Amino acid sequence: METLAAIRWCVPTLILVVALLIQPSVSIYCEEDDCYDLLGVTQTANSSEIKKAYYKLSLKHHPDKNPDPESKKLFVKVANAYEILKDEATREQYDYAIAHPEEVFYNTARYYHAYYGHKTDTRAVLVGLILVVSGFQYLNQWTRYNQAIDMVKKTPAYKNKLKALELERTGGVTNKKKGNKQINKKMEEDLSKELELDIKGAEKPSIWELFGIRLLLLPYTLGKLLLWYGCWFWRYQVKKAPYSWEDASYLTRRSLGVPFQSWRYVDESRKDDLIERRLWEKPNMESYVAEMRKESKRRR
Template identity: 35%
Template sequence: MWLAASLLLLLAIVPEKVESVGFAPELYCGLENCYDVLEINREEFDKSKLAKIYRSLAKKHHPDRFKEQDKKLEAETRFRVIATAYETLKDEEARTSYDYYLDHPEERFYNYYQYYRLRVAPKVDVRLVIVGTILLISLFQFLSAKHKFAEAIEYATTVGKYRNMAMNMGIERGLLEIDNKGKLKKVKGRDNDAVIKEIIIENLDVTGGYKKESIYDTFAWHCIIFPVTSVKYLHWLGIWYWRFTIKREEYDEEAKLHLIRKFMGISQGEFERLSDFEIDTLLERKCWLKENFVIWKAEKEAEEQEKLAQSGKYKRYKRYMKNVGTISFVDED
């Protein structure tokens, strides 16, 4: 008799609790089903109608509709649950995780992970973050190059050789005038120093780390042209392999210079700044062959060591050239 009564009591309680099995108070809509909160049949879910349903319920349970404090507090609680249900079901990924939560309540730890992963994960499109980062890096590169070039110009204006060359060019163009004493005339409305500076900027050839700023030297530009650059490189590599590996043709001058630059470990821009005498020497010594280049490099290093030992000034000059590059007038001999 006692056992039968216990079974009847258990059967009376279980149906009321079945829907709450697996629900956690701190996840999604708490102990309620988010579909039931919005009065939606899960099997007939229609996202296009979700916003209309939400607005209707939100309006009905909005706290501002109630004046009594206890009803207002109750409405606030209900309003938050409705908003949570809407936020959960309107997002495709969140709704998929919630459906899994409903269908697999026993996987408690996984459901917790999915819930907090979606809450903590950034909502910003990763692609926008990447593009923004590239643009910021490129802007910094451009502004830094602009600042360094300005420093190079300021330095050049203090060097007598460049200043005198700019003054002579300004006089030839009629932009500057000299008096009987050979000094620049001061003319109202004209800044002689500004004219000289403009001529220096126009004619100065600055290379290395202090060259003039350009968008073509930025990270963003290299990212844009990367597909084209890659295709060109693969095309060049294929031709090189066909000509000099399969057909075993003799290296032409362009190929020889490429191998020399590769052995030197410098960029194309740096290689192009070598004098004709240096390039001719490298070709005469057949430095496109590894063994010849090693010998030439050893001799060059020994020569450099001797110069460094003889002159501390030369050492400072080489360090400056490595970091800055060169500064010269375009037409300077």
């Protein structure tokens, strides 16, 4: 019972303390002043009366007309009050705050949304977000690429290629001096630049692969895709022409579910064999799958 009585006493006290600490929502507009009083108009004044009152006071208290510091402060307040009351939306919010001063959080939220929410251009935010995402994407691609290059340079195959290139450059003569490490290191860097390192899954970054560039070129990409589908339909569905090697390669890769980057590393003779099987046709694909299963069981 004592605990319940203590809670009943503390709750109203806490509410009173919070109410005293929180700034009245009306004061966020014109501070301790009333916006209508600052302009010398009533709450029922129309827009033309508010505008007329503002121009009259601005001529009187403008710093160019009146050098008095107090007059300058009053001019700032008058200008702020006019900015609030000249707009129908903010004036309506201010009138609501006057009529409902107890709704502190609601009135404060409406004020900051009206004065700061609309000042941020959505298009600018969207462009900024795209640039940030593209920047992170580019940095991530370079990080992955450099890590892959470092791993490749530690492999015996890369060192053998580097050694062979060094022998080719020096005419079969190698520098066996151990004290000239800086020169050897520089030569290694120069030679490594000549080696074409094509690493699967970690290709050299390109700006054309960035999200922002792809989004910018989206209309062109869609147009090109529609044109490609149109030509495909006309050539192979209407005219019934035989598939070209490139198009047959595309159909084969799609039937096998092989990504383009992986298909690039398939041996050319293997590609020709798969294309000749015409795997995009269902019976041929079923026969190929059955053959692969038998091959897999035989190897076990």
